[in-house]
Amino acid sequence: MTAVGAGAVRPRSPSATTAFRRNGAYVAGLTPAALLLTLFFVGPSLWALYTSFTNKALVGLDAARPRFVGLDNYLRLFSDPDFATVILNSVVFVVGSAIIGQFVLGLLLALLLDHAERRRYRLATVAYAAVLLAWVNPTLIAGFLWVAMFDFFYGSLNTGLQLVGLPPVDWLGRFPMLAVIIANIWRGTAFTMLIFLGALKTIPTDIYEAARVDGANAWRRFWDHTLPSLRPIAALALLSITMSTFGTFILIQTLTNGGPGIRTETIALYAFHEAFRSYAIGYGSTIAVVMLALNAAFAVFYLRWSRARA
């Protein structure tokens, strides 16, 4: 949204003034959106960057008159042993729930559903709707549902285990990371499934016909034709779910709130806890800046890579 000088306009119509008048209206049309995006995306990022160099607090003296502290917050963050744990937790959560869970399950479901559609199996439609429902369901409800599912004494999971004669498992106490990963797989698998279902429908059938004529069995046809055709979209889906999983907050917050201890504390929760538990919004902003930087690096890589492909 830089200045629209005559030089910026690529004249398509015969006179440059007409072109300018045309674009003037379009710049005006973009203004409300630009204002909103500046106020709630760009503004907070710049504010966080500025605040991360101060000792701004929510209460007390440092709230009214924050002091400039240079790189103190960053030094404190990078020497904090908890921060290493938090980063590790984030990596485990992303790899477990997005890369392994949602991606593999989503791909399998898409392949099964695509096949079932051609066989006209009715149960497939029910399964498809169930996966979608978990996805459109507000995340806050997902957290509540899985709190009940994982309940140690009476939860559906442990009641089920006891029905088949197995001892109950203390899901949220002993395997908290596994628990939040399961819940996030449940919540987010639909996205990958939808992407792959769309991609599978664009593979032309004549490839398969040719392979069948050549005598390739089903497994070979899948390995040689289906998987390679899915590769470009697979990389995009992977990067996309990685970024959305990295930002997961409310699901973990409702299930474990980062606990027990900091065993499920990811970077998103850490920023929130540091900012509000100890009222140190300067320090909280520092964590937010690091998180935004990590995400931006990832996003730039993602966009460049996908544009190079296009």
Place this chain on the structure above:
Amino acid sequence: MTTLGPQAQAQVVIPPRTRALEGGSRLEWALMHLAFLVVTVFFLAPFVWLFTAALDAQAAPYIRWPSQPTFENFVRIFDRYAFATALGNSLFVAGSTMLLTVVVVSLAGYSLSRIELRQKAWITYAVLLLQTMPLSATMVPIYGLARELGLRNSYLGLILIHSAIELPFLIWLMKGFFDSVPRHLEEAAWLDGRTKLRALFEIVLPVARPGIAVAAGLSFLSAWAEVLMVLILIDQQSMKTVPLAFYETFRTAGGYTEVQYGLVAAMAVLYLLPVMAVFFATRRLMVRGLVATTRGL
């Protein structure tokens, strides 16, 4: 089909493959059905619990059919937890967000589609980059900024921020829809003496109606379900929206001393039902829009 933007249009050219296969073995039938059964149970079980618990005055965290199905939980959330206020507030906030978003995103998507600038690719790139910013990272600074600007405990603040959240994605989505609307339509309208704005609303928007429907549906759903911003921006009792009322009840009545699952489940059902209604009513459009957009990324 013609309104989905370039990617979707390209697909139409590909001849549809023969969908129906004959028969399949019995073993295959059994294995596939077993797989779908497992998937259905895993994804549906929590919802089965939710709906049975909501109808059970003595709900437990495991699935069981209520001995006496009753609407007692629903009556109690309206009587004792002032849930009607929260529902009204939420409808107002989500409805206003939807209206504002549709107007802003139609203008922006159309302008971005038609503008002729050298930096056009950069604008599109920047919009995409914003789309990947996680809300959980900007939550702390948004709280700090809103406190300083006096946007806390204000519906205006909440509506503005809810409109902004889905904006990058929707601008991108709508640009795709408008790209596929032929220009001669609006050019004819300009020759008739209509202004650009009138031509957009009278000629172009009706053609891009499926896009508007997706934008309206998604912005309503997102504003209705969104909880992070409500959590940090609203703490006045009378201004509570549904997610906040649910969150607080879940934290207190769903806590450890006296767990009232039925009550929380009833709230969750009322929080979820509009989402289900809007989504499944516009399902095909939404799924098509979402998939088409991601494919273009």
